[in-house]
Amino acid sequence: xxxxxxxxxxxxxxxxxxxxxxxxxxxxxxxxxxxxxxxxxxxxxxxxxxxxxxxxxxxxxxxxxxxxxxxxxxxxxxxxxxxxxxxxxxxxxxxxxxxxxxxxxxxxxxxxxxxxxxxxxxxxxxxxxxxxxxxxxxxxxxxxxxxxxxxxxxxxxxxxxxxxxxxxxxxxxxxxxxxxxxxxxxxxxxxxxxxxxxxxxxxxxxxxxxxxxxx
Amino acid sequence: xxxxxxxxxxxxxxxxxxxxxxxxxxxxxxxxxxxxxxxxxxxxxxxxxxxxxxxxxxxxxxxxxxxxxxxxxxxxxxxxxxxxxxxxxxxxxxxxxxxxxxxxxxxxxxxxxxxxxxxxxxxxxxxxxxxxxxxxxxxxxxxxxxxxxxxxxxxxxxxxxxxxxxxxxxxxxxxxxxxxxxxxxxxxxxxxxxxxxxxxxxxxxxxxxxxxxxxxxxxxxxxxxxxxxxxxxxxxxxxxxxxxxxxxxxxxxxxxxxxxxxxxxxxxxxxxxxxxxxxxxxxxxxxxxxxxxxxxxxxxxxxxxxxxxxxxxxxxxxxxxxx
Numbered sequence: 023x024x025x026x027x028x029x030x031x032x033x034x035x036x037x038x039x040x041x042x043x044x045x046x047x048x049x050x051x052x053x054x055x056x057x058x059x060x061x062x063x064x065x066x067x068x069x070x071x072x073x074x075x076x077x078x079x080x081x082x083x084x085x086x087x088x089x090x091x092x093x094x095x096x097x098x099x100x101x102x103x104x105x106x107x108x109x110x111x112x113x114x115x116x117x118x119x120x121x122x123x124x125x126x127x128x129x130x131x132x133x134x135x136x137x138x139x140x141x142x143x144x145x146x147x148x149x150x151x152x153x154x155x156x157x158x159x160x161x162x163x164x165x166x167x168x169x170x171x172x173x174x175x176x177x178x179x180x181x182x183x184x185x186x187x188x189x190x191x192x193x194x195x196x197x198x199x200x201x202x203x204x205x206x207x208x209x210x211x212x213x214x215x216x217x218x219x220x221x222x223x224x225x226x227x228x229x230x231x232x233x234x235x236x237x
Numbered sequence: 238x239x240x241x242x243x244x245x246x247x248x249x250x251x252x253x254x255x256x257x258x259x260x261x262x263x264x265x266x267x268x269x270x271x272x273x274x275x276x277x278x279x280x281x282x283x284x285x286x287x288x289x290x291x292x293x294x295x296x297x298x299x300x301x302x303x304x305x306x307x308x309x310x311x312x313x314x315x316x317x318x319x320x321x322x323x324x325x326x327x328x329x330x331x332x333x334x335x336x337x338x339x340x341x342x343x344x345x346x347x348x349x350x351x352x353x354x355x356x357x358x359x360x361x362x363x364x365x366x367x368x369x370x371x372x373x374x375x376x377x378x379x380x381x382x383x384x385x386x387x388x389x390x391x392x393x394x395x396x397x398x399x400x401x402x403x404x405x406x407x408x409x410x411x412x413x414x415x416x417x418x419x420x421x422x423x424x425x426x427x428x429x430x431x432x433x434x435x436x437x438x439x440x441x442x443x444x445x446x447x448x449x450x451x452x453x454x455x456x457x458x459x460x461x462x463x464x465x466x467x468x469x470x471x472x473x474x475x476x477x478x479x480x481x482x483x484x485x486x487x488x489x490x491x492x493x494x495x496x497x498x499x500x501x502x503x504x505x506x507x508x509x510x511x512x513x514x515x516x517x518x519x520x521x522x523x524x525x526x527x528x529x530x531x532x533x534x535x536x537x538x539x540x541x542x543x544x545x546x547x548x549x550x551x552x553x554x555x556x557x558x559x560x
Contacts, residue, residue, distance in 0.1 A: 150434035171549025179556035
């Protein structure tokens with residue numbers, strides 16, 4: 023059944039996957055080749071490369087949302103009637119959708135890996151600089167998996183679950199404002215964001231160094 | 238004709254008379270000096286060319302004057318400059334007569350819209366006499382209109398004036414002005430990249446820990462191996478000198494000027510009051526410590542991220558109760 027699910031998923035979103043794969047292939051090549059003028063101004067070049075590195079988590083976020091929406095768009099249109107009619111437990115159906123969605127990330131990650139290898143293959147780098155195509159591709163893959171998990175959970179959630187989630191977020195924001203008025207130094211949202219984005223938080227892979235070439 | 242009539246004339250000619258004021262050479266000299274000062278003042282005023290240049294602030298024998306539009310930036314730059322000058326040069330001055338640094342933006346004419354008048358930022362070290370060292374430089378309005386960049390530019394020009402008082406051998410070794418145009422973090426970062434990416438054998442050995450090769454690569458000593466390759470770019474020499482000044486303290490520059498050692502390495506040693514090996518070790522260690530330690534991904538981070546993927550998958554299953 024997984025193969026059938028993957029085939030259906032591919033038919034539904036192959037154009038989205040192709041576009042994202044093309045972007046993933048081009049990103050390392052453009053970031054490395056643009057501005058490379060030999061080793062003339064390395065600090066400036068590496069600073070530019072660091073800025074280009076911000077596009078990796080950005081691409082992962084866009085890909086995650088696009089694939090998660092694509093995974094559930096047909097079910098949402100049909101109000102999940104098709105899924106509920108299948109002789110498959112709901113949990114298993116969701117897992118199959120998840121696995122099919124994960125399978126769609128494989129071409130994107132593979133394209134980025136190939137792009138990173140191509141970008142660094144023919145560069146005449148001075149000694150002291152190292153390249154990290156495999157580490158960048160792996161980090162991109164794991165970031166994409168985490169973000170896809172978030173987006174998939176949001177896309178798969180029922181209206182009731184989404185309603186609970188929005189109410190919980192609204193309540194937290196209200197508590198944050200109340201606490202802020204009582205104690206301006208206390209920043210609850212900042213604390214939560216900090217927990218999520220520092221290791222071992224789930225959003226920590228988005229940060230850190232995304233340098234394909236580094237000292 | 239009376240013989241007495243030419244007599245008064247002869248007596249007058251022969252009588253010793255006092256010198257006229259116009260015949261006094263000292264007064265001529267003083268007149269020339271006054272005329273020279275007036276010409277210099279006129280030249281300065283022509284260079285300034287802006288009647289809105291007024292004194293903004295003064296402290297410790299240093300005066301800042303600026304055009305109207307630059308007065309706020311100038312006041313901010315002044316404090317930063319004084320702190321930086323004290324840090325790098327202590328109480329040393331470019332000359333006993335003082336100094337003057339003139340930064341000028343040439344304005345904006347001929348474009349659509351109102352023209353922008355030239356703006357001037359002028360820093361003077363008293364007494365600012367005729368023998369004061371002076372420098373004049375054009376700069377973009379964005380540079381002299383920002384306190385940080387204006388202070389960096391003032392310090393850069395001041396460094397040039399100070400470097401002119403160092404030994405010719407040191408100036409030749411440096412080859413460029415002291416690298417004050419970059420902020421310290423940017424300068425250190427650029428120096429770290431230049432140190433780490435040096436391709437020559439001696440440069441690689443310096444990164445690996447050979448201080449003798451560091452000395453060779455900086456042009457301070459002989460090669461210690463066969464085919465050592467080239468040396469580091471001159472920018473690193475400037476960074477090394479600044480590092481030695483920092484290690485030597487505020488009186489370093491005076492010690493450098495007082496040094497009579499012929500070798501650059503000995504001059505720098507006297508400047509800092511430390512052996513060359515210690516200077517090289519401290520400089521190298523400081524730069525290598527700036528290398529980024531973080532790598533894109535560690536095994537632990539990969540495992541934690543994969544676990545989060547599983548948790549989120551379980552959350553998706555739990556949230557998908559559509560009925």
